[in-house]
Amino acid sequence: MSNLCDLRQDAQRLAEQNTRIKVCGLKRPEDIEWVNLAKPDFCGFIVEFPRSSRCVSRELLAELTAQLDPEIIPVGVFVNAPVKLPAELAESGVIRAIQLHGQEDEEYIRRLRKLIGGDIPVIQAFSVQTAEDLQRAAESSADYVLLDQGSGGTGKTFDWSLAEGFTRPFLLAGGLGTDNLAEAIERLSPWAVDLSSSLEIGGLKDRDKIIEAVNIVRSFEQLK
Numbered sequence: 001m002s003n004l005c006d007l008r009q010d011a012q013r014l015a016e017q018n019t020r021i022k023v024c025g026l027k028r029p030e031d032i033e034w035v036n037l038a039k040p041d042f043c044g045f046i047v048e049f050p051r052s053s054r055c056v057s058r059e060l061l062a063e064l065t066a067q068l069d070p071e072i073i074p075v076g077v078f079v080n081a082p083v084k085l086p087a088e089l090a091e092s093g094v095i096r097a098i099q100l101h102g103q104e105d106e107e108y109i110r111r112l113r114k115l116i117g118g119d120i121p122v123i124q125a126f127s128v129q130t131a132e133d134l135q136r137a138a139e140s141s142a143d144y145v146l147l148d149q150g151s152g153g154t155g156k157t158f159d160w161s162l163a164e165g166f167t168r169p170f171l172l173a174g175g176l177g178t179d180n181l182a183e184a185i186e187r188l189s190p191w192a193v194d195l196s197s198s199l200e201i202g203g204l205k206d207r208d209k210i211i212e213a214v215n216i217v218r219s220f221e222q223l224k
């Protein structure tokens with residue numbers, strides 16, 4: 001018969017298994033209002049990368065994250081930015097995790113870690129086209145790796161069979177939406193799922209789509 005200690009361990013194990021959800025590419029005050037309602041685990045902001053339609057300046061980022069529910073972790077997404085940009089934003093508490101979504105290498109991560117210390121998780125994104133991409137992801141010194149289809153925010157899936165059996169905790173991104181979230185979680189058991197494009201209408205985040213996606217992930221947890 002289970003004692004209290006066993007039950008606590010079971011509860012903790014289940015909590016640890018729950019898939020997290022990140023909603024990425026927020027840029028407007030109403031986006032923040034809606035994620036505060038939906039309560040994903042993480043929110044992503046594309047910082048100082050003007051080639052993205054979801055780009056926010058560091059000033060806007062600070063304004064938006066100041067309004068974010070403190071239970072939601074703000075993640076700064078950077079593409080080959082000077083290392084001091086993510087470091088300063090983390091140091092000032094504007095972001096609480098750093099996602100590297102360009103061609104940042106191990107030397108970049110080493111320099112970043114020297115500036116931020118050990119408390120800020122670093123997520124490194126990989127565009128998955130071949131088994132070699134998975135091998136590079138497996139070897140990354142980042143805290144987490146993010147497996148994506150392309151250069152970020154493409155709205156397209158990659159060949160998931162490549163990630164079957166991938167052993168380290170990873171965020172799954174690329175073309176995830178309300179239609180394929182459950183299948184993705186069942187098939188690949190990602191540490192977290194990451195969505196952006198499918199939660200937009202006409203290039204802008206949609207309240208109901210955000211809420212629906214978070215609810216799917218949460219209700220999926222209850223079914224397990």
Ligand SMILES: O=C(O)c1ccccc1NCC(=O)[C@H](O)[C@H](O)COP(=O)(O)O
Binds near residue numbers: 198
């Ligand atoms: O969204 C962008 O425009 C973007 C540009 C450059 C680097 C990263 C970018 N987005 C990152 C994300 O939104 C997510 O990590 C992920 O790529 C979302 O993919 P999808 O759901 O397919 O839009």
